[in-house]
Amino acid sequence: MYSPIIVERSQSKVEASTGVKLTRYDIDEVRSRVESLDKLVDDDGQFTRDFTDSERAFMRNERILSAIDYRYWSDRYAQLIKDQGGLGIASRWESQEILLAYIGKLEEEMYDQLARGEPVDGILIALHKARQLGATQEGRKLCMHRMTTTKHTRLMGASIDDDKVLELYDRDKLILDNLPFYMRPSVGFDEKAQHIFLDKLGSRIIYQTSNQKFGVGQGRQFDVSHLTECASWEYPDRIEHDFLPTVPQSVRALSLWESTAQGRGNWWHLLVQKIQKGWSRRLRLVFIPWYAEKSKYRAAPPTDWTPSEEALKHARRVYDTSERYVGKEVLLTREQLYWWQSTREEYYRSNNLNLFYTNYCATIEESFQHSTKSCFSHDVMEYYRASAFEGIPYRISTEVLT
Numbered sequence: 001m002y003s004p005i006i007v008e009r010s011q012s013k014v015e016a017s018t019g020v021k022l023t024r025y026d027i028d029e030v031r032s033r034v035e036s037l038d039k040l041v042d043d044d045g046q047f048t049r050d051f052t053d054s055e056r057a058f059m060r061n062e063r064i065l066s067a068i069d070y071r072y073w074s075d076r077y078a079q080l081i082k083d084q085g086g087l088g089i090a091s092r093w094e095s096q097e098i099l100l101a102y103i104g105k106l107e108e109e110m111y112d113q114l115a116r117g118e119p120v121d122g123i124l125i126a127l128h129k130a131r132q133l134g135a136t137q138e139g140r141k142l143c144m145h146r147m148t149t150t151k152h153t154r155l156m157g158a159s160i161d162d163d164k165v166l167e168l169y170d171r172d173k174l175i176l177d178n179l180p181f182y183m184r185p186s187v188g189f190d191e192k193a194q195h196i197f198l199d200k201l202g203s204r205i206i207y208q209t210s211n212q213k214f215g216v217g218q219g220r221q222f223d224v225s226h227l228t229e230c231a232s233w234e235y236p237d238r239i240e241h242d243f244l245p246t247v248p249q250s251v252r253a254l255s256l257w258e259s260t261a262q263g264r265g266n267w268w269h270l271l272v273q274k275i276q277k278g279w280s281r282r283l284r285l286v287f288i289p290w291y292a293e294k295s296k297y298r299a300a301p302p303t304d305w306t307p308s309e310e311a312l313k314h315a316r317r318v319y320d321t322s323e324r325y326v327g328k329e330v331l332l333t334r335e336q337l338y339w340w341q342s343t344r345e346e347y348y349r350s351n352n353l354n355l356f357y358t359n360y361c362a363t364i365e366e367s368f369q370h371s372t373k374s375c376f377s378h379d380v381m382e383y384y385r386a387s388a389f390e391g392i393p394y395r396i397s398t399e400v401l402t
Contacts, residue, residue, distance in 0.1 A: 001145075002069045006111060008147035010068040016064075021067055027089075029074045033058055033178045038200035041181060054309050059182040066147040070142070071100070078141045079178040080171060083134075083296075088173070095133035095292040099125075100324055102286050103142075103254070110251055121282040122253025126230075128261070128272055128367065131359045135258045139226040140171040142254065146224045147196075147203045148176065155205035158224040158243075160232050162193065164215055165207045168228070169193040172205065184298040194216075210234050217246040222291065223253055240271070244282070250383075257283075261358050261367040269368050276364070282400035287325050291318060291336055297360070300339035311341040318362050325363075370373035 001007060005375065011022055025033070037055065040047050051059075053068070066073035075089065082090045092100075103123055110120045129135055146153050158169040167190065175326065176196070188199025196202040206214050210233035218226075225247065230239060247255045259268055275285040290297055307315070315332045322330035340360070347356035354369035361367035 001068055001107075002100060003107045004053065006104070006107055007069045007378065009274060010064075010220070015037045015333065020061075022067065022172050023061055023063075024072065025076075029078055030062070034171070036215065036393070037180065037182065040347070053253060058315065060181060062183065062315070063149075063279070066145075070145050073145050073149065074141045077179055077183055078144065078175050080137055080140070080174055084149065090137075092138075093134045093293040093294075093296070094326075095129075095288050096135070098288055098292060099138055099286055102326075104401060114251060119248050119249060120249070121253055122255065124247060124255045124258065124282045124284065125286055126271060126275055126283050127286050127288070128260040128268075129258065129288040130292075130361050130367070131260055133288050133293055135288070136168075136219060136228055137171070137398070139228070140168060140261050140399065142256065143205065143224055143226050144172055144175040145185070146254070147205055148201070149181070151203065153201075154202040154221060154223050156217055156220075156222040156227075156246075157242075158208045158210065158225070159228040159315075160210045160234070161208060164229060165209055166193045167227070167329060169207055169347050181269050209237070209246075210238070216243045221248050221257070223250065225255045225256045227255075228236065229264060230257050231262035232259070233267075236267035239267075241304060247282075249282075261361070264368045264370055266339060272364065272368075287364050289318070289325050289362045290340075291322075291332060291362065292326055293332060294336065297339050297343075298333065298335035299339040299342060301334055307337055308341055310344070311337050313392070314340060314362065321363050358393065374390075 001010070015021055035061075040049060040051075042048055051175065063078075066077065075092070077089075079087055079089055083090055102125070103243060104123075106123045113120050127135055142159075143155055143157065147155055157165065158170070159165050176187070185198045185203075187196065189195065189197035193207050195204065195206050204402040206220075210216065216238050225243075227239060227243070230236060233239065247253050262268065271280075271283075272285060274280050275283050315337055318330055318332055322328065343360065344353070344356055347353050357366050358369050
């Protein structure tokens with residue numbers, strides 16, 4: 001449901017088994033039809049007339065396509081507060097596309113394993129990132145998609161404290177409450193920031209905090225889960241030791257653990273390093289740098305502005321490493337580079353360069369900064385880090401020349 005290849009296979013199977021050709025309505029057509037159908041519901045929630053055959057066919061089409069195609073559903077039905085304010089369906093950022101592309105890649109690999117009769121681990125991702133790149137928003141949509149379109153789905157949403165968990169719940173409720181009537185499932189139980197149960201689908205989500213007395217998720221299993229602010233959890237090792245075993249080795253399993261860096265040598269830092277070294281069988285690492293979304297971090301430079309030495313070195317590093325992280329070589333725009341330089345200067349004057357590089361990192365290594373003061377300033381350490389370059393492998397021949 002995430003890979004275009006898997007979606008195409010699923011659609012072909014559905015059409016072959018039902019004899020019905022599914023139609024991919026464009027976004028504007030869906031919005032128009034939703035408005036027309038909503039007018040058939042009176043103030044008491046009753047329909048003012050029977051549906052036509054065309055209306056019934058449309059609603060059935062949307063329910064089936066949404067169940068097998070996450071993008072189709074999220075681009076037409078998942079309403080949230082947009083980055084610029086207001087409720088609606090926001091266009092997906094490039095930073096979110098990076099995450100979805102990787103999820104789709106893992107889904108393809110998993111189905112290939114199934115076809116060979118091999119066991120699968122599910123899709124488990126440690127998402128390491130810069131700040132405010134839409135990861136939590138995409139995570140909530142992934143959860144609500146599965147919960148509202150798939151029967152008997154067990155979900156978990158977890159974060160560091162009650163306030164953060166309430167934020168997850170509120171986003172879920174926005175999506176759920178704003179689905180059109182033909183896509184909105186029956187809610188049997190809803191306890192704020194604790195538990196939502198969809199009685200007719202048999203799907204449920206529970207919300208937990210990292211500082212609760214008992215281990216997160218113990219005694220349960222979760223097909224879909226989303227954990228936020230992982231580096232800041234009070235007892236982060238619970239994620240691996242208590243929560244990870246609750247994720248079944250199943251084609252239905254999707255678990256997203258997201259966080260920014262919060263210092264060096266802590267659990268999240270060690271987890272990222274472990275995955276990088278290939279020491280974790282189930283977990284995969286996705287890193288999203290600050291520049292991944294061009295519309296987010298940019299500012300108009302003065303006409304006489306010229307980039308500083310630090311800015312030019314940073315731009316070089318982005319160009320050299322971007323293909324590894326975003327799949328292409330990125331040359332920062334003038335607006336992006338000015339934003340980076342001017343924002344860095346603000347942090348520098350506050351003696352908080354470590355926080356700047358943590359929040360707006362271009363590489364994984366850059367994100368993990370020391371959280372305490374050192375005899376070397378963060379400015380000096382970053383200067384030498386920016387001056388370094390990747391080693392070039394070479395071979396030494398042992399042949400004797402004659």
